Amino acid sequence: MAKREKHMVAFTEKQKQILESLRNGSHSPLHLIQRSTILLSFGERRTERNTAAKWRARWIAAKPELDRIEQENARQLRSAIKATLQDAARPGKPTKFTPEQVAHIIKTACEKPEHFGILLSHWTPSALAREVVNQQIVPSISSRQVGCFLKREGFETESKPVLAESEHHG
Numbered sequence: 512m513a514k515r516e517k518h519m520v521a522f523t524e525k526q527k528q529i530l531e532s533l534r535n536g537s538h539s540p541l542h543l544i545q546r547s548t549i550l551l552s553f554g555e556r557r558t559e560r561n562t563a564a565k566w567r568a569r570w571i572a573a574k575p576e577l578d579r580i581e582q583e584n585a586r587q588l589r590s591a592i593k594a595t596l597q598d599a600a601r602p603g604k605p606t607k608f609t610p611e612q613v614a615h616i617i618k619t620a621c622e623k624p625e626h627f628g629i630l631l632s633h634w635t636p637s638a639l640a641r642e643v644v645n646q647q648i649v650p651s652i653s654s655r656q657v658g659c660f661l662k663r664e665g666f667e668t669e670s671k672p673v674l675a676e677s678e679h680h681g
Contacts, residue, residue: 520570525588529592531547547596549566573591577595612649615648616648616649617664619646620666639657
């Protein structure tokens with residue numbers, strides 16, 4: 512078998528039509544256009560790029576199921592092909608803090624430090640980090656992480672005493 516032939520990807524006529532419509536569709540998301548183009552180029556013997564290798568492998572892995580769907584219910588084939596072209600779930604590092612813990616950290620930040628017996632006019636990320644550990648909201652947390660949570664919620668620390676001034680106005 513020639514080297515180029517082993518890189519070929521097989522499509523049924525219907526699968527090829529769907530891939531072409533995704534590639535050429537004016538409303539197709541960019542990732543579907545790119546991935547359809549990659550797969551079709553394998554079918555046309557026009558590429559061997561390493562960047563396309565994963566999509567070739569995914570197509571080959573999905574091909575038996577796509578063929579089955581095409582035989583049993585061709586109306587679902589377009590959705591199945593689109594699903595094949597989606598990004599795979601990325602495991603990544605699990606979150607260290609639950610949404611409830613973050614909410615408690617923000618709630619604590621909205622209180623004045625003196626409410627907790629801390630002699631500060633306003634929270635700093637390091638003081639807030641120590642306090643949420645003392646309250647057993649979290650077992651440990653860095654001042655940098657506290658700062659990130661506060662920044663994400665629109666609070667400012669250190670340079671402006673916004674946190675201590677945010678009393679409940681009702």
